[in-house]
Amino acid sequence: xxxxxxxxxxxxxxxxxxxxxxxxxxxxxxxxxxxxxxxxxxxxxxxxxxxxxxxxxxxxxxxxxxxxxxxxxxxxxxxxxxxxxxxxxxxxxxxxxxxxxxxxxxxxxxxxxxxxxxxxxxxxxxxxxxxxxxxxxxxxxxxxxxxxxxxxxxxxxxxxxxxxxxxxxxxxxxxxxxxxxxxxxxxxxxxxxxxxxxxxxxxxxxxxxxxxxxxxxxxxxxxxxxxxxxxxxxxxxxxxxxxxxxxxxxxxxxxxxxxxxxxxxxxxxxxxxxxxxxxxxxxxxxxxxxxxxxxxxxxxxxxxxxxxxxxxxxxxxxxxxx
Amino acid sequence: xxxxxxxxxxxxxxxxxxxxxxxxxxxxxxxxxxxxxxxxxxxxxxxxxxxxxxxxxxxxxxxxxxxxxxxxxxxxxxxxxxxxxxxxxxxxxxxxxxxxxxxxxxxxxxxxxxxxxxxxxxxxxxxxxxxxxxxxxxxxxxxxxxxxxxxxxxxxxxxxxxxxxxxxxxxxxxxxxxxxxxxxxxxxxxxxxxxxxxxxxxxxxxxxxxxxxxxxxxxxxxxxxxxxxxxxxxxxxxxxxxxxxxxxxxxxxxxxxxxxxxxxxxxxxxxxxxxxxxxxxxxxxxxxxxxxxxxxxxxxxxxxxxxxxxxxxxxxxxxxxxxxxxxx
Numbered sequence: 001x002x003x004x005x006x007x008x009x010x011x012x013x014x015x016x017x018x019x020x021x022x023x024x025x026x027x028x029x030x031x032x033x034x035x036x037x038x039x040x041x042x043x044x045x046x047x048x049x050x051x052x053x054x055x056x057x058x059x060x061x062x063x064x065x066x067x068x069x070x071x072x073x074x075x076x077x078x079x080x081x082x083x084x085x086x087x088x089x090x091x092x093x094x095x096x097x098x099x100x101x102x103x104x105x106x107x108x109x110x111x112x113x114x115x116x117x118x119x120x121x122x123x124x125x126x127x128x129x130x131x132x133x134x135x136x137x138x139x140x141x142x143x144x145x146x147x148x149x150x151x152x153x154x155x156x157x158x159x160x161x162x163x164x165x166x167x168x169x170x171x172x173x174x175x176x177x178x179x180x181x182x183x184x185x186x187x188x189x190x191x192x193x194x195x196x197x198x199x200x201x202x203x204x205x206x207x208x209x210x211x212x213x214x215x216x217x218x219x220x221x222x223x224x225x226x227x228x229x230x231x232x233x234x235x236x237x238x239x240x241x242x243x244x245x246x247x248x249x250x251x252x253x254x255x256x257x258x259x260x261x262x263x264x265x266x267x268x269x270x271x272x273x274x275x276x277x278x279x280x281x282x283x284x285x286x287x288x289x290x291x292x293x294x295x296x297x298x299x300x301x302x303x304x305x306x307x308x309x310x311x312x313x314x315x316x317x318x319x320x321x322x
Numbered sequence: 323x324x325x326x327x328x329x330x331x332x333x334x335x336x337x338x339x340x341x342x343x344x345x346x347x348x349x350x351x352x353x354x355x356x357x358x359x360x361x362x363x364x365x366x367x368x369x370x371x372x373x374x375x376x377x378x379x380x381x382x383x384x385x386x387x388x389x390x391x392x393x394x395x396x397x398x399x400x401x402x403x404x405x406x407x408x409x410x411x412x413x414x415x416x417x418x419x420x421x422x423x424x425x426x427x428x429x430x431x432x433x434x435x436x437x438x439x440x441x442x443x444x445x446x447x448x449x450x451x452x453x454x455x456x457x458x459x460x461x462x463x464x465x466x467x468x469x470x471x472x473x474x475x476x477x478x479x480x481x482x483x484x485x486x487x488x489x490x491x492x493x494x495x496x497x498x499x500x501x502x503x504x505x506x507x508x509x510x511x512x513x514x515x516x517x518x519x520x521x522x523x524x525x526x527x528x529x530x531x532x533x534x535x536x537x538x539x540x541x542x543x544x545x546x547x548x549x550x551x552x553x554x555x556x557x558x559x560x561x562x563x564x565x566x567x568x569x570x571x572x573x574x575x576x577x578x579x580x581x582x583x584x585x586x587x588x589x590x591x592x593x594x595x596x597x598x599x600x601x602x603x604x605x606x607x608x609x610x611x612x613x614x615x616x617x618x619x620x621x622x623x624x625x626x627x628x629x630x631x632x633x634x635x636x637x638x639x640x641x642x643x644x645x646x647x648x649x650x
Contacts, residue, residue: 150584294469302464
């Protein structure tokens, strides 16, 4: 239930003059996380653990090619067996194996991007929000500039710049690595995180405890680190989780376009697995080959969003209780 | 008011300068030599040097930027390096209408879904239908665009397939793009499927915004006042509560139109539409600087202008903002 709904219920209670619960009591009682939350956590944990395990194992390639064998409708379902519970894809690989292995890059990129975004964007945001003035004006201007560039196109441009390092003469096709994609996505996430952290810092630096610290002669780094950061960081945790989901979607889109991680026939990314089966003829013939990794991506993003949403709810409650 | 509008529009210029400079700088970092690309296999050192001079690659960055900007202001974005002599502006003219029509259609369709559901949700906050709508919206918000695109493609190709007498297969929704002003109905048919794909998550975003704002407005005293005057709920929702609840939505819609232009790249690819995003993608691959720069610049202009116009419109729609600005 959202804060609005709670508010409405409270005012409804007041109007009908039912016994009004004391204001402090319901806020201090923690709502349980709920089953769906633990399912989401469970899903994420199993994705992470299984991808780590799967990437340690050396899988040998299966030779049964779905694409080249007699292509009739429902062919994909015939490849399902006890050894291949999800069947084989058009490259002749086991879908389950690909699925489990493919999570790694997405997750690493999501984590790296969010960490980079928070380290740089968060630091700059706190500095701008605390000092205001000219520093704030300049940093905000740059954030605005980065936010005005068409995001997807800017990422493509950045990947092009990063991937052509060292190349001469010949124009290569866009190729990338985990590092390049993370860097490109991280740079683009900086202005957004900057804005959120800045707004939050402005709010907190006007609070009494910051003024008290300042009056006691605390130095700026101490105030930022000891007084403001702990307050700003908590809501940012929820924001970070939601951002991780958003990053996974963009990363999936990049692999779908063929500029994500992995080169040639190597399909170790969900986006790539989806795109490999996304030709209209293939899609109509064996839709599940594309939709199994698609569903995995959806569920992972959903899990990130749900956990982030729940975390935000709880943190907001806590703030209200202060 | 006029002063405010002028000041607001003046702020657009430094942003545009910075964006284009940033893109020019990034493009100049690309070592993949455009001269070599343009000449292909018959490149000799002399020819390369000549071509580099023609493209202006032998001049320093500030000179190149100044020259480009000077021409761009007059609407001249140069010629493509890859396709000899083709004007960038002509390439844009081909694909700009596709992307803009699609972006607008996406937003309209999303609003058409989001507003009634969001308003109803806010009216019955906590009710069964509200909870159902919200759970559904939360789910669709997490659907990656390209997965939605493939699902819609599959669904539409199965549902609307027509096999003609001569065995030709046609589909009323999956057909070639027709410009809106040539044949509006055919145009909408050709763009309907991608618009549905985008609206799946876009409408969920809009819905959550309108629901939150509307629920807050409904707590206001003037709503109680209207109710006590005996006005019907429907009238209050439509005439009193909707307008003050629509401001956040307005901003988000404006941002969405601008962002979609570039972000539609993947969806346009899935539905084989020749849009702006695809142009840039191709151009980046080809190291075709003028096309990349020109299209990115035009999308940015559209984005910045829409957000600015909406900012200004705030004052028109909301008397409180108008008043505050007058004081400032």
